[in-house]
Amino acid sequence: MQLKVLLPSEIFFENDDVERIVAETREGSFGILPHRLDCVAALAPGILTYQETNRSPVYLAVDEGVLAKVGMKVLVSVRRAVRGTDLGQLHDAVKQQFLTLNDQERQVREALRKLESTFAGRLAEFSRER
Helix, strand or coil: CCCECCCCEEEEEEEEEEEEEEEEECCEEEEEEECCCCEEECCCCCCCCCEECCCCCCEECCCCEEEEEECCCCEEEECCEEEECCCCHHHHHHHHHHHHHEEEEEEEEHHHHHHHHHHHHHHHHHHHHH
């Protein structure tokens, strides 16, 4: 199978010799073999495993995204991804990259919440003045 992993700004990974794939959704993990029916799945943050023909499994830590299988092509589109062959090192890399970004996202969301709250309060005041 051909596996292509896309990030918002680049093609993260591409391989034309993939034998099997295991991906995670919110409902659990599922496997993809070459002759599986075409499908689309919403991916949960987790580990995507793929194996090249006659090789050891390789692991990708992925953020939430979408997986689509059409024929022998599997396209994965996620916000972030980290590649590794050792799950321990991959775990450390995920903690370093993903959790830092999650803290930044929380700060941005909090700032937006405060901005919306202030805007809503001023809009309510304006409506009462009329």
